[in-house]
Amino acid sequence: MQDHFTVNTPGTHELVAGLVNDPYIHPERGNATLDRVREILEIVCDDERAAKLFAECRRAAGEELDTHLPLDDAAGLRAAATLSAGLDDEERCAAAVMLEESELSTDEVIEVHRRYKIPVSHLEDDLLPVRGCGALIRDSRGREYVDLDANYSATNLGNANEAIARGLYNQASLLISQKEDRIGVARARFLREIMPMMPGNLHHFYWQNSGGEAVDKSLKIAKAFTGERGVIAFSGGFHGRTHGAVAVTYNRAYREPFGLHEEDWVHFVDWGDLEAVESLLAEGRARSVILELVQGEEAGIRPATPDFARGLREVCDKHQAVMIVDEVQTGFARVAGGEGDWFASQRYDVVPDIITIGKSFGGGYPVTAVVTKPEISQRMRGGYDGSTFGGNPMAMTAALIATRQMRALDLPRRVVERAEQFKEGLTKLSDKHKVIGELRTVGLMIGIDLDSPERVADVQRRMQTHGAHSSLSTGASLRWLPPLVITSEQVESVLAAFDAALGESLSA
Numbered sequence: 001m002q003d004h005f006t007v008n009t010p011g012t013h014e015l016v017a018g019l020v021n022d023p024y025i026h027p028e029r030g031n032a033t034l035d036r037v038r039e040i041l042e043i044v045c046d047d048e049r050a051a052k053l054f055a056e057c058r059r060a061a062g063e064e065l066d067t068h069l070p071l072d073d074a075a076g077l078r079a080a081a082t083l084s085a086g087l088d089d090e091e092r093c094a095a096a097v098m099l100e101e102s103e104l105s106t107d108e109v110i111e112v113h114r115r116y117k118i119p120v121s122h123l124e125d126d127l128l129p130v131r132g133c134g135a136l137i138r139d140s141r142g143r144e145y146v147d148l149d150a151n152y153s154a155t156n157l158g159n160a161n162e163a164i165a166r167g168l169y170n171q172a173s174l175l176i177s178q179k180e181d182r183i184g185v186a187r188a189r190f191l192r193e194i195m196p197m198m199p200g201n202l203h204h205f206y207w208q209n210s211g212g213e214a215v216d217k218s219l220k221i222a223k224a225f226t227g228e229r230g231v232i233a234f235s236g237g238f239h240g241r242t243h244g245a246v247a248v249t250y251n252r253a254y255r256e257p258f259g260l261h262e263e264d265w266v267h268f269v270d271w272g273d274l275e276a277v278e279s280l281l282a283e284g285r286a287r288s289v290i291l292e293l294v295q296g297e298e299a300g301i302r303p304a305t306p307d308f309a310r311g312l313r314e315v316c317d318k319h320q321a322v323m324i325v326d327e328v329q330t331g332f333a334r335v336a337g338g339e340g341d342w343f344a345s346q347r348y349d350v351v352p353d354i355i356t357i358g359k360s361f362g363g364g365y366p367v368t369a370v371v372t373k374p375e376i377s378q379r380m381r382g383g384y385d386g387s388t389f390g391g392n393p394m395a396m397t398a399a400l401i402a403t404r405q406m407r408a409l410d411l412p413r414r415v416v417e418r419a420e421q422f423k424e425g426l427t428k429l430s431d432k433h434k435v436i437g438e439l440r441t442v443g444l445m446i447g448i449d450l451d452s453p454e455r456v457a458d459v460q461r462r463m464q465t466h467g468a469h470s471s472l473s474t475g476a477s478l479r480w481l482p483p484l485v486i487t488s489e490q491v492e493s494v495l496a497a498f499d500a501a502l503g504e505s506l507s508a
């Protein structure tokens, strides 16, 4: 390589590494495509220079090469020499960083998704995230945003994590996978760490890989305990997309295509209607209740009242019914209101019989669990359930490191401080912009009503141009779930972006 390049030219080494991959160091990637080179040139240079340099690069690599295909090593080296000579130090460094982040162009990534992904949901292709740092997300075009989604609350500790990366590397090098039934060192480490965070005597774990699975398994465990099929769920509730989780999710459009709108074991009750719950329990039509203490996805952030939460606990006790609190989203300090509020149940001061946890449990790595009391878990018998990946060594390593970090960072305290700041800022903005309706903030679960779903989409689009990215909404409500490590300055920049976006939207 030294034949081709002047050593010590800033960015050159990285530029070469980005174009010609070393498969030992980066087994996860390949050589760059010329389409990516063109995209990057159009970002780092003006149009004229970008076109000229790309033509030179193409000539050097070989005119006949397909711009969509990865360059071979020799062509990549020739392209790198041309690029290195044509770019100034700053441009070269910027190009090298972008190549490190992706060797494929944004359009190429979008194209394979469009071609091969089953369209189960709307494809979000407004930006391609390639790097994270705390609450920031950087996209494939080198733009940075404060993230208001935290991947549905899965990246509470931030969008990249060096300690988890190292832990996963170490664990994968030693032992990558073991089934749920097998005892494991990583799991023992994790269990020692997590116990002080758990509400009451919720100490027995059954690990899964997604929140939906954890909800499904929580229903099985509750049914095995009560010996009865009936389950009460609530209007506005959302519990995931697996079969059982969909059955107890309120939105009929999610259930009907799969024939899950007529399940005779599910009884939906209006959110907050304690009397209806008690009647169903008293009539013996149900012995389990599932709820989110702060309804998120489907309800646009609707907290239970403290009376309702306590009342549910009381009626469940009275009728020996199992209270399942789905903490997949609310868990791990997301809705903290004070010290030690790791779960919504602690904020509400109720101890459920079962909780489901997930999302940021593994700091962004997929790991979830059902957690219950010994007297309930003991009703499960060998053969009642099983999981290939549940509680595997990688998942437990991520959960262990994430748990340690959450405690070291004292996330509940941070959430209380940032939540106050958001609340104050948003209240001021609602005085200024009359289009803001009700504000609902519980910890860092934030719901903001605007005047229409179209306004929500427009404001989200405009906020993006001001460096804040929000993609979550429910009807005419924005839902913000920023990483819990968001800084005070970042909160201010989000509020400024919201202010500017609203101003532009209303005057458009």
Ligand SMILES: Cc1ncc(COP(=O)(O)O)c(C=O)c1O
Binding pocket: 152, 209, 210, 211, 212, 213, 215, 238, 239, 240, 241, 292, 296, 297, 326, 327, 328, 329, 330, 358, 359
């Ligand atoms: C409350 C709640 N439960 C369950 C789930 C499902 O989790 P997953 O998408 O990991 O299956 C979600 C996901 O948004 C959720 O918010």
